[in-house]
Amino acid sequence: MRCVRLACVLAIVFCFFATSTAAVSVHPVYEPIHRIDTPKKVVALTFDDGPDAVYTPQILEVLHNNHVPATFFVLGSQVDKYPKVMQWIAKAGHEIGNHGYRHHDLHKLTEQEVYDDIKQGERSILRTTGILAQYYRPPGGVMTHDVMNAVQASGYDVIHWSIDPRDWSLARTASVIAKSVKRDVSPGDIILFHDGGLNQRQTVAALQELITYLRQQGYRFVTVSQLLEASN
Numbered sequence: 527m528r529c530v531r532l533a534c535v536l537a538i539v540f541c542f543f544a545t546s547t548a549a550v551s552v553h554p555v556y557e558p559i560h561r562i563d564t565p566k567k568v569v570a571l572t573f574d575d576g577p578d579a580v581y582t583p584q585i586l587e588v589l590h591n592n593h594v595p596a597t598f599f600v601l602g603s604q605v606d607k608y609p610k611v612m613q614w615i616a617k618a619g620h621e622i623g624n625h626g627y628r629h630h631d632l633h634k635l636t637e638q639e640v641y642d643d644i645k646q647g648e649r650s651i652l653r654t655t656g657i658l659a660q661y662y663r664p665p666g667g668v669m670t671h672d673v674m675n676a677v678q679a680s681g682y683d684v685i686h687w688s689i690d691p692r693d694w695s696l697a698r699t700a701s702v703i704a705k706s707v708k709r710d711v712s713p714g715d716i717i718l719f720h721d722g723g724l725n726q727r728q729t730v731a732a733l734q735e736l737i738t739y740l741r742q743q744g745y746r747f748v749t750v751s752q753l754l755e756a757s758n
């Protein structure tokens with residue numbers, strides 16, 4: 527009787543360890559990066575939905591005049607439309623991220639379709655600049671199970687953002703955009719802007735004010751890669 531009881535206890539213990547070991551060996555849950563924790567006063571400016579023939583050059587000029595590096599999450603369809611502007615971004619030394627080929631609503635795509643869109647975007651960037659992007663930002667920040675699987679299969683790290691001044695909204699003036707960043711910013715943030723999409727005049731206008739302000743506050747501007755290195 528005692529032996530039976532001991533056997534039962536051993537079986538339970540074995541099952542417990544077997545389950546824990548299995549749980550450990552399962553792939554970790556894929557987490558997008560929103561920001562990093564750091565005491566260093568660094569922020570990453572990111573621009574989505576370009577390249578755009580009108581607003582990307584204006585943004586590049588502001589960044590150049592202020593010696594600020596940034597990260598551009600470009601759409602492959604826009605890269606094919608404006609290859610010269612894409613090459614200008616790359617030559618200026620900014621980091622290039624993949625935002626997919628088209629700005630799809632990812633909720634409506636299958637895992638395979640998301641994967642194909644990511645790879646098509648990747649090919650456009652590679653063909654035009656020779657750069658193989660390392661980071662992917664899903665349109666709208668959508669992260670369904672299918673998107674996560676597609677991203678893992680494609681080998682990208684997913685970068686979201688921690689500050690969104692909603693600069694795509696035509697109702698937001700430059701001063702509203704600047705004010706919302708100034709209010710919320712803290713070390714390690716990833717700030718979301720758009721160089722493509724609708725009318726990004728308000729983004730261009732807010733940018734100079736924000737760069738000046740953040741520098742006065744002691745912030746340094748880095749690319750997404752440099753930001754991730756700062757977390758080590």
Ligand SMILES: [Zn+2]
Pocket residue numbers: 574575625629665666
């Ligand atoms: Zn977008």
